[in-house]
Amino acid sequence: MMRSTKLIVSGLTFTLLLIMAVPNATAADNLVQISKGNRVAYIGNAMADRMQHHAWLETYIHAMYPQHQLTFRNLGFTGDEVKTRPRSASFGNPDQWLSKVQADIVFGFFGYNEALRGEAGLPGFTKDLATMIDGMKGQKYNGQSAPQLVLFSPIAHENLHSPHLPDGTANNKNLALYTAAMAKVCQAKGVPFVDLFNPSKQLYQNARLPLTMNGIHLLEHGNKAVAESAIAAMFPSADTIAQDDQELERLRQIVLDKNLFWFSRYRVVDGYNVFGGRSRLAWDNVSNADVMQREMEIFDVMTANRDKRVWSAAKGGDLAVDDDNLPSVVKVEANKQSKFQRGLGDYLAGKKAIEKMKVAKGMKVNLFASEEMFPEMINPVQMAVDTDGRLFASVWPSYPHWNPTQPRTDRIVCLPDENRDGIADKCVIFADKLNSVTGFEFWGGGVLVAAPPEIWFLKDTDGDDKADVKIRMLQGLSSADTHHSANAFVIGPDGGLYWSRGIFNVANMETPTKTYRSTRSGVHRFDPRTFEISFHFPIGPNPHGDVFDQWGFQFANDGTSGTGSYVNIGKGLGNRQWFRKRVRPVAATGILSSTHFPEKNNGNFLICNCIGFLGVLQHEVKYDGAQITAEEVEPILVSSDPNFRPTDIEVGGDGAIYVSDWANALIGHMQHNMRDPNRDHAHGRIYRVTYKGRPLVKPFKMKGQPIESVLPAFLINVNGIRYRARLELSGRDTKEATQKVAQWASQLNPQDATQAQALLECLWVFEEHRVPNMQ
Known part of the structure; x- marks a missing residue:
C-alpha cells in the first residue's frame, strides 16, 4: 500500500x-x-x-x-x-x-x-x-x-x-x-x-x-x-x-528542467520558419528547414540527456548532464556582406551613432543606455514605464528564437535614472531566462508579459525589483511567427489588455466560459480580471503599434504596410486609414504628451520605422468632431546609420522621448536565414530626445503610495502620468479604490472643462475594476 x-x-x-x-x-x-x-x-x-x-x-x-x-x-x-x-x-x-x-x-x-x-x-x-x-x-x-x-x-x-x-x-x-x-x-x-x-x-x-x-x-x-x-x-x-518532501522537490525541479527543453522543442517559436511555409526559403542552398530541423534534433538529444539525470535523481543520485553528444549545427554563410559584418568591422558606438542622426528643430538626443554601459542591453524590442516613472525594456538577444546551445538571456530590465541626468544609473534584471519576449505592460501590481505561446503575470513582492511571482496567466498564443504573435501591449481605458497579432498564427485558448480560436490578423483583447478573450479589430497582415489618445480613441497600425486605422470608426464600418502612409515597415507607434515639449508637439502621433527611413516620424493630429486625421510634420529624428532600427517609443517619467534601438545590420525573418551570422546579438541602445531650454516633467511616484496620493495625477495634463495612475490603481483592492475614487471625484466640478479629463479618468477606474458607478 x-x-x-x-x-x-x-x-x-x-x-x-x-x-x-x-x-x-x-x-x-x-x-x-x-x-x-x-x-x-x-x-x-x-x-x-x-x-x-x-x-x-x-x-x-x-x-x-x-x-x-x-x-x-x-x-x-x-x-x-x-x-x-x-x-x-x-x-x-x-x-x-x-x-x-x-x-x-x-x-x-x-x-x-x-x-x-x-x-x-x-x-x-x-x-x-x-x-x-x-x-x-x-x-x-x-x-x-x-x-x-x-x-x-x-x-x-x-x-x-x-x-x-x-x-x-x-x-x-x-x-x-x-x-x-x-x-x-x-x-x-x-x-x-x-x-x-x-x-x-x-x-x-x-x-x-x-x-x-x-x-x-x-x-x-x-x-x-x-x-x-x-x-x-x-x-x-x-x-x-x-523520498521525503525535500527529495521530491529536488526531483521535480530536475523534471522541470528536462520539460523546459522538450517544451521549447515541441512548442518551438517561429514554427512557420522551422517546419512551415518559410522553412523552405534557402540561401546558398541552405534552407531554414536544414538549419532549424538540426536544432530540433539538438533539442531532442538535450532532452534525452536530461532524462538520464531524472532517472538518477529518482534513485537519489545526482548525475551531471553531459551534452557532449549533440549533433553538429548546420553552417550558414552570411547572406549580406557589408562593412558592418561581424569580423569585418564594428558597429558605431552608442554615442558615436548620434552623429548620424538628424533631430527636429529645438530638440537634442543623448544616449540613455547601451550595451557598452550594461551588457544586458542587447536588442531591446519594447519599453514601458512603471508607476514610479522608471523605464523598463524587454531585450531579445536570442532573436529569432533561443538556440538551445546558448544561455537563455531574453530578459526584462529596469533602467532607473534617480539622479535625473538623462542617463540610466544601473540595469536591474527584473525577469531573466525568458523566451522571445514580444511585449509587456504593467497591470495589477505586476507585469503582463508575452513570451509566446504564453502570457505571464510577473510580480515583485519584496521590493528588490526582481520578479518573484511568476504565473502562466494565458496559454495558447500561437508561436508560429514570434514577432507577430503578440506585440504592442497596451491597457485600454476599459482595463482590457490589447495586443496585435499577425499572419501564420493559430490561437487556441480556454476561458471560464468558452474556447477561443482565431487565425485572424488584428488587435485582440484579453480581460485579466475575467480571463475572457475576444477579437477586437481587423488590421493586417502584421499589425504593430496600438495607442489610445487622452479621450480613449484608439489607433492601430499595420507593420508590414505601414498603414494606420482609427479603430473607433473602423470597427464594424471597415478599416479606415487616418493618415497618409509614407514609410514601412512600422515597428511601433505612440502619442507625444509631455509639458516638456512645446504645444505644437503635444498630442502628435509618432511612428517608429525600421527599414528605409530609419527614425521616428511625427504627425499632427486634427480633431473635427468624429473626423480624426493626422498629417505628417517634421520627423522627431532620422538616422543615416544603416544599423539604427527603432523598435519602440515611450514618453518617460521625465517627459522626454525614449527610443529603443534594435541595433542590427539584419532585420526580419524571411529576408535572411534564421541563423545568418550577420544577425547581431551584441548591441542595443535606448536614446533620449529632449527639447532645449524647457524644464523636464516633475517626477510623480505612485508605486505603493496611498490612493489619496495617486488621485491628483488625474489632474496633470500628461497622458502617461494619468495612464500610470490607472495602472497603479488596477493593483489595489477594488472596494477601497472605487470608494476613494468616487469620494475624490465628488469634489470635481463637471462644469469645469479643466476637470473633465479627471472625471473621465475616474470613470475609467470604475470600468477597469468592473464596478458600475451609479452616481
Missing part, C-alpha cells in the same frame, strides 16, 4: 489516498501497467499542457518507479478537443507526434472544451471519443504494440467567489455529464478512466487556499493536489514512495 503521508496536502487528500489504496492489491490492480523503459505521452487540453510546467504527476510516478527509467513527453495543447486540434501549418498531426515520441502509454485529458457545448453536444462527444479510442488502439506508436491508453476527466470548475468570474454552477453541470459519458465510453471500450471531476470538487471544499487561478486552470499547489488524487486512483498497489 502506498505511504500516503508523503503525498498529503490536506485532510481530504489523505482520506482519498486511504480509500483508494487497496489492501493487498497487486500490480494487476493498477490502472496502468508500468514496465521498465516505458515512454509516456500526455495529450489533451490545458490540463495536460499545464501538467508539464508543474510536473507533479510525472514526479510522483518517477518516485514510485525509480528503477524503471521512464520517459515522459508532453504533447498537450491548450484548447484541444478529442476531434478538434488546430495547429499552424505543417506542425504535424497527433498520431505523427505520438509516433515520434514512441509512446507506449498515453495519458489523455479531454472534456473541458467539449462540455462547453452543453447537453446538446454529448452525442457527438461520445461518438468522437469512441472513434478516437478505436483509432489509437489500432496504432503502434512504439513500432511494436498498441499503446496503453488512460483517459482523465476534466476537473471541476472552482468557485472563487469573485464578482468577475462565474461561480462554476453552469460549467459543473455540464462537466458532470461529460465525465459520466467518458466513464461510460471507457468502460465499453476497456480503457482505464480516471475521474478528476468529483475528487477535485471535494478538494476545493477542503482547501485553505484557492487551487485554481480562474476557476478552471490549476495553480502549482492545485496541480499537486489533483496529481495526488490521480496517483491514488491509478496505482492502488504502488510501492511506498521513499
Whole structure:
C-alpha cells in the first residue's frame, strides 16, 4: 500500500489516498501497467499542457518507479478537443507526434472544451471519443504494440467567489455529464478512466487556499493536489514512495528542467520558419528547414540527456548532464556582406551613432543606455514605464528564437535614472531566462508579459525589483511567427489588455466560459480580471503599434504596410486609414504628451520605422468632431546609420522621448536565414530626445503610495502620468479604490472643462475594476 503521508496536502487528500489504496492489491490492480523503459505521452487540453510546467504527476510516478527509467513527453495543447486540434501549418498531426515520441502509454485529458457545448453536444462527444479510442488502439506508436491508453476527466470548475468570474454552477453541470459519458465510453471500450471531476470538487471544499487561478486552470499547489488524487486512483498497489518532501522537490525541479527543453522543442517559436511555409526559403542552398530541423534534433538529444539525470535523481543520485553528444549545427554563410559584418568591422558606438542622426528643430538626443554601459542591453524590442516613472525594456538577444546551445538571456530590465541626468544609473534584471519576449505592460501590481505561446503575470513582492511571482496567466498564443504573435501591449481605458497579432498564427485558448480560436490578423483583447478573450479589430497582415489618445480613441497600425486605422470608426464600418502612409515597415507607434515639449508637439502621433527611413516620424493630429486625421510634420529624428532600427517609443517619467534601438545590420525573418551570422546579438541602445531650454516633467511616484496620493495625477495634463495612475490603481483592492475614487471625484466640478479629463479618468477606474458607478 502506498505511504500516503508523503503525498498529503490536506485532510481530504489523505482520506482519498486511504480509500483508494487497496489492501493487498497487486500490480494487476493498477490502472496502468508500468514496465521498465516505458515512454509516456500526455495529450489533451490545458490540463495536460499545464501538467508539464508543474510536473507533479510525472514526479510522483518517477518516485514510485525509480528503477524503471521512464520517459515522459508532453504533447498537450491548450484548447484541444478529442476531434478538434488546430495547429499552424505543417506542425504535424497527433498520431505523427505520438509516433515520434514512441509512446507506449498515453495519458489523455479531454472534456473541458467539449462540455462547453452543453447537453446538446454529448452525442457527438461520445461518438468522437469512441472513434478516437478505436483509432489509437489500432496504432503502434512504439513500432511494436498498441499503446496503453488512460483517459482523465476534466476537473471541476472552482468557485472563487469573485464578482468577475462565474461561480462554476453552469460549467459543473455540464462537466458532470461529460465525465459520466467518458466513464461510460471507457468502460465499453476497456480503457482505464480516471475521474478528476468529483475528487477535485471535494478538494476545493477542503482547501485553505484557492487551487485554481480562474476557476478552471490549476495553480502549482492545485496541480499537486489533483496529481495526488490521480496517483491514488491509478496505482492502488504502488510501492511506498521513499523520498521525503525535500527529495521530491529536488526531483521535480530536475523534471522541470528536462520539460523546459522538450517544451521549447515541441512548442518551438517561429514554427512557420522551422517546419512551415518559410522553412523552405534557402540561401546558398541552405534552407531554414536544414538549419532549424538540426536544432530540433539538438533539442531532442538535450532532452534525452536530461532524462538520464531524472532517472538518477529518482534513485537519489545526482548525475551531471553531459551534452557532449549533440549533433553538429548546420553552417550558414552570411547572406549580406557589408562593412558592418561581424569580423569585418564594428558597429558605431552608442554615442558615436548620434552623429548620424538628424533631430527636429529645438530638440537634442543623448544616449540613455547601451550595451557598452550594461551588457544586458542587447536588442531591446519594447519599453514601458512603471508607476514610479522608471523605464523598463524587454531585450531579445536570442532573436529569432533561443538556440538551445546558448544561455537563455531574453530578459526584462529596469533602467532607473534617480539622479535625473538623462542617463540610466544601473540595469536591474527584473525577469531573466525568458523566451522571445514580444511585449509587456504593467497591470495589477505586476507585469503582463508575452513570451509566446504564453502570457505571464510577473510580480515583485519584496521590493528588490526582481520578479518573484511568476504565473502562466494565458496559454495558447500561437508561436508560429514570434514577432507577430503578440506585440504592442497596451491597457485600454476599459482595463482590457490589447495586443496585435499577425499572419501564420493559430490561437487556441480556454476561458471560464468558452474556447477561443482565431487565425485572424488584428488587435485582440484579453480581460485579466475575467480571463475572457475576444477579437477586437481587423488590421493586417502584421499589425504593430496600438495607442489610445487622452479621450480613449484608439489607433492601430499595420507593420508590414505601414498603414494606420482609427479603430473607433473602423470597427464594424471597415478599416479606415487616418493618415497618409509614407514609410514601412512600422515597428511601433505612440502619442507625444509631455509639458516638456512645446504645444505644437503635444498630442502628435509618432511612428517608429525600421527599414528605409530609419527614425521616428511625427504627425499632427486634427480633431473635427468624429473626423480624426493626422498629417505628417517634421520627423522627431532620422538616422543615416544603416544599423539604427527603432523598435519602440515611450514618453518617460521625465517627459522626454525614449527610443529603443534594435541595433542590427539584419532585420526580419524571411529576408535572411534564421541563423545568418550577420544577425547581431551584441548591441542595443535606448536614446533620449529632449527639447532645449524647457524644464523636464516633475517626477510623480505612485508605486505603493496611498490612493489619496495617486488621485491628483488625474489632474496633470500628461497622458502617461494619468495612464500610470490607472495602472497603479488596477493593483489595489477594488472596494477601497472605487470608494476613494468616487469620494475624490465628488469634489470635481463637471462644469469645469479643466476637470473633465479627471472625471473621465475616474470613470475609467470604475470600468477597469468592473464596478458600475451609479452616481
